[in-house]
Amino acid sequence: MSDARRFVELQDPLRMYRGGKLPSVTIAYETWGKLRGRGDNALLLFTGLSPSAHAASSAVDPSPGWWEYMIGPGKSIDTERFFVIAINSLGSCFGSTGPASCNPMTGKPYRLDFPKLSVEDIVAAARHACRALGIDHVHTVAGSSLGGMDALAYAMMYPGTYRDIISISAAAQATPFAIALRSIQREAVRADPTWAGGNYAPDKGPKDGLRVARELGILTYRSAEEWLQRFDRERIEGADASADPFAMAFQVQSYMDANARKFADVFDANCFLYLSQAMDLFDMAEHGNGRLESAIRKVDAKRALVAGVTTDWLFPLWQQRQIAELLEHAGVAVSYHELESIQGHDAFLIDRERFAPMIAEFLAGMPDA
Amino acid sequence: MSDARRFVELQDPLRMYRGGKLPSVTIAYETWGKLRGRGDNALLLFTGLSPSAHAASSAVDPSPGWWEYMIGPGKSIDTERFFVIAINSLGSCFGSTGPASCNPMTGKPYRLDFPKLSVEDIVAAARHACRALGIDHVHTVAGSSLGGMDALAYAMMYPGTYRDIISISAAAQATPFAIALRSIQREAVRADPTWAGGNYAPDKGPKDGLRVARELGILTYRSAEEWLQRFDRERIEGADASADPFAMAFQVQSYMDANARKFADVFDANCFLYLSQAMDLFDMAEHGNGRLESAIRKVDAKRALVAGVTTDWLFPLWQQRQIAELLEHAGVAVSYHELESIQGHDAFLIDRERFAPMIAEFLAGMPDA
Numbered sequence: 001m002s003d004a005r006r007f008v009e010l011q012d013p014l015r016m017y018r019g020g021k022l023p024s025v026t027i028a029y030e031t032w033g034k035l036r037g038r039g040d041n042a043l044l045l046f047t048g049l050s051p052s053a054h055a056a057s058s059a060v061d062p063s064p065g066w067w068e069y070m071i072g073p074g075k076s077i078d079t080e081r082f083f084v085i086a087i088n089s090l091g092s093c094f095g096s097t098g099p100a101s102c103n104p105m106t107g108k109p110y111r112l113d114f115p116k117l118s119v120e121d122i123v124a125a126a127r128h129a130c131r132a133l134g135i136d137h138v139h140t141v142a143g144s145s146l147g148g149m150d151a152l153a154y155a156m157m158y159p160g161t162y163r164d165i166i167s168i169s170a171a172a173q174a175t176p177f178a179i180a181l182r183s184i185q186r187e188a189v190r191a192d193p194t195w196a197g198g199n200y201a202p203d204k205g206p207k208d209g210l211r212v213a214r215e216l217g218i219l220t221y222r223s224a225e226e227w228l229q230r231f232d233r234e235r236i237e238g239a240d241a242s243a244d245p246f247a248m249a250f251q252v253q254s255y256m257d258a259n260a261r262k263f264a265d266v267f268d269a270n271c272f273l274y275l276s277q278a279m280d281l282f283d284m285a286e287h288g289n290g291r292l293e294s295a296i297r298k299v300d301a302k303r304a305l306v307a308g309v310t311t312d313w314l315f316p317l318w319q320q321r322q323i324a325e326l327l328e329h330a331g332v333a334v335s336y337h338e339l340e341s342i343q344g345h346d347a348f349l350i351d352r353e354r355f356a357p358m359i360a361e362f363l364a365g366m367p368d369a
Numbered sequence: 370m371s372d373a374r375r376f377v378e379l380q381d382p383l384r385m386y387r388g389g390k391l392p393s394v395t396i397a398y399e400t401w402g403k404l405r406g407r408g409d410n411a412l413l414l415f416t417g418l419s420p421s422a423h424a425a426s427s428a429v430d431p432s433p434g435w436w437e438y439m440i441g442p443g444k445s446i447d448t449e450r451f452f453v454i455a456i457n458s459l460g461s462c463f464g465s466t467g468p469a470s471c472n473p474m475t476g477k478p479y480r481l482d483f484p485k486l487s488v489e490d491i492v493a494a495a496r497h498a499c500r501a502l503g504i505d506h507v508h509t510v511a512g513s514s515l516g517g518m519d520a521l522a523y524a525m526m527y528p529g530t531y532r533d534i535i536s537i538s539a540a541a542q543a544t545p546f547a548i549a550l551r552s553i554q555r556e557a558v559r560a561d562p563t564w565a566g567g568n569y570a571p572d573k574g575p576k577d578g579l580r581v582a583r584e585l586g587i588l589t590y591r592s593a594e595e596w597l598q599r600f601d602r603e604r605i606e607g608a609d610a611s612a613d614p615f616a617m618a619f620q621v622q623s624y625m626d627a628n629a630r631k632f633a634d635v636f637d638a639n640c641f642l643y644l645s646q647a648m649d650l651f652d653m654a655e656h657g658n659g660r661l662e663s664a665i666r667k668v669d670a671k672r673a674l675v676a677g678v679t680t681d682w683l684f685p686l687w688q689q690r691q692i693a694e695l696l697e698h699a700g701v702a703v704s705y706h707e708l709e710s711i712q713g714h715d716a717f718l719i720d721r722e723r724f725a726p727m728i729a730e731f732l733a734g735m736p737d738a
Contacts, residue, residue, distance in 0.1 A: 173602065174602070176597055176599075176600040177588075179621055180584075180588050183584075183619075183621075183622045184581060184584045184625075187580070187581050188560075191557075191580070191581055192560065193562060208560035209560065211560070212557050212560055212581070215549075215552075219546075219549050224546035224685070227545040227546045227549060231545040233545065245485060246555055246646060248552070249650070250649070251545075252552075253548065253549065256553075273615055283602060316593070
């Protein structure tokens with residue numbers, strides 16, 4: 001399959017937010033549409049923990065992207081008007097520098113020698129990448145989940161370099177519940193002996209641990225209501241005849257298992273650990289002497305779209321309301337939406353009916369207006 | 370420490386609900402108070418997945434039991450009036466026959482040769498145990514969580530042998546969400562190579578897998594609100610100095626870890642798998658040609674206390690309402706309570722303030738009245 005990814009090398013070493021530095025950094029990205037000026041029509045898109053920069057199809061790579069319904073000519077994020085640039089996060093394993101990349105100092109993968117990763121580093125690397133590409137100022141910074149944390153951090157760290165922000169199902173700081181949950185996912189990976197303290201051979205990683213971690217991810221990205229409507233207690237045919245007394249018996253198990261295996265086949269375990277922990281550590285209050293209000297005052301967006309989903313129990317509505325209120329107090333014109341979607345945290349990936357019009361309306365008239 | 374457990378051998382082999390049989394069955398139990406007649410003042414108590422029959426302290430074993438605040442002289446379940454008998458579930462590992470017990474046919478632990486376990490089997494074994502002890506008819510059958518499923522199943526399977534029922538945070542059938550969650554817990558155990566297809570040596574079980582499974586249990590037994598109030602983003606002192614880049618950093622992690630390790634030290638992994646799967650398989654509708662309404666019509670309780678907790682997302686309120694409505698349609702006088710507790714599914718173990726008066730009121734005047 002052809003690959004629409006491009007790569008940019010940052011000009012300088014990257015000093016990491018919590019110490020250490022990366023001597024050289026590559027950032028993988030994809031773009032759609034045509035750049036005007038130095039970024040007046042640019043929409044900088046951050047991703048969740050697991051996706052690559054392939055957010056949408058293109059002539060070069062016609063395979064559907066993770067936000068296919070949203071991005072393209074005439075779509076809500078209209079690539080006839082916007083130049084969209086999607087970033088593969090620093091620390092990930094789809095082309096950007098991360099724990100699975102070669103450490104130039106040793107000629108071997110970084111593995112756990114990769115410095116501690118923070119949302120701030122993902123954002124700084126993306127900012128440097130944009131500048132290296134001649135994009136000084138963007139129209140909109142957008143993201144969902146980890147990508148929403150990225151968008152908020154970007155807005156706080158680089159005032160004056162963007163106009164609007166879109167924050168979907170994000171958080172101004174990780175909750176103890178989400179920390180606990182991600183912590184269990186990481187324990188599942190680390191408890192797999194194949195992980196070997198991070199020193200597994202490339203492509204020989206702890207797939208069982210990663211599969212368990214991803215099953216838990218899948219569970220938390222959706223809602224109990226959705227499972228009930230979709231699977232109820234539907235059985236897997238013939239399961240009772242299995243010699244394995246704990247063979248999967250219900251369709252919901254089969255769905256989770258299939259999806260988790262796909263993830264475990266393509267995602268690097270150490271990258272997962274680093275990105276997962278970066279989410280736990282995210283706390284905008286660190287930038288405001290312990291106060292979220294002080295930190296968010298640094299945001300100078302003209303407008304913000306803040307949206308959450310009623311059935312999202314990982315990044316619950318109260319956190320979306322909190323973001324909206326903080327931004328309003330900081331003087332940003334906030335468009336706030338609580339979407340009645342059944343798909344939980346992952347709704348933005350699936351629920352076109354609710355998300356597409358909301359984004360289209362927010363971007364309407366822009367950037368031509 | 371002295372042990373107040375007693376043991377009863379069932380007189381006959383136990384035919385299991387989903388096939389297979391156990392040639393001999395021991396049931397461990399504890400009692401408090403004095404039995405009157407053949408059970409007129411007996412309260413039969415089923416437990417959740419993990420506890421033993423040690424529900425309360427006694428002269429023989431003064432260590433606090435898992436429902437210490439509830440059971441005792443002058444307490445809500447008043448042992449000066451009631452004879453309380455708590456049952457260690459069939460399939461568990463605290464004295465009752467289970468996968469870790471010796472298979473008399475081989476002289477070795479059953480392990481995965483234990484037949485498939487169902488809630489119906491736990492209940493049948495308890496019923497036979499009671500009869501062997503001369504208890505033909507009980508005043509009240511009670512339980513929470515798995516124990517609540519047991520109480521409902523008992524009421525359905527043995528009409529005419531009890532007067533009232535108490536069902537707390539239970540379910541008439543397992544939801545796909547709960548199935549998914551327990552399925553991940555079981556995968557965490559099975560993915561641990563030490564599990565060895567169930568053939569680990571006694572006391573050399575898959576502690577890492579069991580620890581991950583239990584962490585997930587702990588997470589789901591409480592509420593996100595409770596974590597927020599209790600731990601917020603409080604750090605573990607000195608965590609940043611650890612050489613382990615993924616060392617626990619937050620108090621919530623430390624809490625989960627300590628609790629999960631305790632569980633992994635005492636609970637048998639195969640027993641966990643069997644009991645966990647029994648909960649998934651529980652569906653009262655199987656006893657009513659696929660219809661819950663038909664199944665529950667078999668219940669002939671005089672009165673039922675049905676209670677749930679607002680923050681319980683594992684056995685959510687709609688399932689408690691469903692139980693209450695089904696029982697009402699079956700002609701039972703239902704006392705239904707939605708408790709505003711922050712402790713989620715485990716609230717019955719902790720929230721004395723809300724649970725103790727409710728149970729006391731339900732049992733008031735009984736069995737003397």
